[in-house]
Amino acid sequence: MKKGYFHRVVTQTPTRFWINNVTRKEADLSLAAGAVGCTQNPSYVYKMLTNDEEKDYAFERLDKILQSVEDIDLVQETVQRDLVAAVAQKFLPLWEKSNGKYGYVSIQGNPFKEDVENILRNARFNREAGLNIMAKVPVTEDGLKAIEILLSEGIPVNATEVMGVRQALDVCDIYDRVAAGGRTMPSVYFSHITGIFDEYLQNHVSENSIQISPDTLWQAGMIVARKIRRLLDERGSEVGFIGGGARGLHHFTEMVGADCCVTINWKGTAEELIELDPPVVDRYHALVPEGVLDELLDRIGEFGRAWRITGLKPSEYEEYGPVVLFRESFEKAWSEASRIIEQRSRDR
Numbered sequence: 001m002k003k004g005y006f007h008r009v010v011t012q013t014p015t016r017f018w019i020n021n022v023t024r025k026e027a028d029l030s031l032a033a034g035a036v037g038c039t040q041n042p043s044y045v046y047k048m049l050t051n052d053e054e055k056d057y058a059f060e061r062l063d064k065i066l067q068s069v070e071d072i073d074l075v076q077e078t079v080q081r082d083l084v085a086a087v088a089q090k091f092l093p094l095w096e097k098s099n100g101k102y103g104y105v106s107i108q109g110n111p112f113k114e115d116v117e118n119i120l121r122n123a124r125f126n127r128e129a130g131l132n133i134m135a136k137v138p139v140t141e142d143g144l145k146a147i148e149i150l151l152s153e154g155i156p157v158n159a160t161e162v163m164g165v166r167q168a169l170d171v172c173d174i175y176d177r178v179a180a181g182g183r184t185m186p187s188v189y190f191s192h193i194t195g196i197f198d199e200y201l202q203n204h205v206s207e208n209s210i211q212i213s214p215d216t217l218w219q220a221g222m223i224v225a226r227k228i229r230r231l232l233d234e235r236g237s238e239v240g241f242i243g244g245g246a247r248g249l250h251h252f253t254e255m256v257g258a259d260c261c262v263t264i265n266w267k268g269t270a271e272e273l274i275e276l277d278p279p280v281v282d283r284y285h286a287l288v289p290e291g292v293l294d295e296l297l298d299r300i301g302e303f304g305r306a307w308r309i310t311g312l313k314p315s316e317y318e319e320y321g322p323v324v325l326f327r328e329s330f331e332k333a334w335s336e337a338s339r340i341i342e343q344r345s346r347d348r
Helices: 005-012 024-033 044-050 055-066 072-097 116-127 141-152 165-179 194-207 214-218 220-235 266-276 290-299 301-307 321-347
Strands: 016-020 037-040 104-107 133-138 157-162 188-192 240-243 261-265
Touching (some): 005 016, 005 266, 016 024, 024 266, 044 055, 055 072, 072 104, 072 116, 072 133, 116 133, 116 141, 133 141, 157 321, 165 188, 165 220, 188 220, 194 220, 194 321, 220 290, 220 301, 290 301, 301 321
Parallel strands (some): 016 037
């Protein structure tokens, strides 16, 4: 009997399938399809409160929390932890069976409170929800400081909102610095948000009337991803690579063959790949013509900032265009969930 697409990817390549922002049912489907990890982001509470299958369950959890918590942000943080904990329980057997190699579920907190103190508070709070809970922290100047502290405390980390090469290398430098102290290191990944990076560049090209081949532009995010993976291999880094923010099937299929994980949504991406059942082909090692990279560097300055090792500084990460685009989507969803929670609190 022929194996499903993701099972074949795992068998034939080092690439692994993670799932993003799932409902409980989607978590079950994803695990059956071969998922080995899960990412949840700040839009999760809004998704669950408005999902036809899950909203009754989500409001039940919300109502219980409103009985003892008044602060709206803390209510949402607690609901988020509660809802994600249920998904983490589904991945826990995989975490236990693999001795902590697989089965992590990462949580990223309030996108309006991303200073060091609040990142640490939220990460420690979420870790209470399960052994396989991983703190998801944006790679900004404050985020990097928080990541170093969390690693020194033994807390697993998914360093997210990585758009540029320098951000990924900064995470690796922190890992090496903490590991040099001789401590046993927790699992650490960074998430290169390839799809959002591509979306931002497409918008940037359109808004600024930049003349560039659509075929060249289509490859931008994957070119940065390949460079990051190559640099990690050259330094022998123990930090794991997650590709995220998929905006098309190619954000998974073009990474097949790489030693990495790729996290994708169930609806519109994972389920479609299962239905299409394409051949498992190593696309990661396909050569990129020099002319493609030259055109990107020549035409799009924002691409160069991500691709060059010295293109960005930590003080610039938070306001780098693709990072802002990603964060704004979280801020919108967090605000919408807060509005629903406030109304629910008034109606009690």
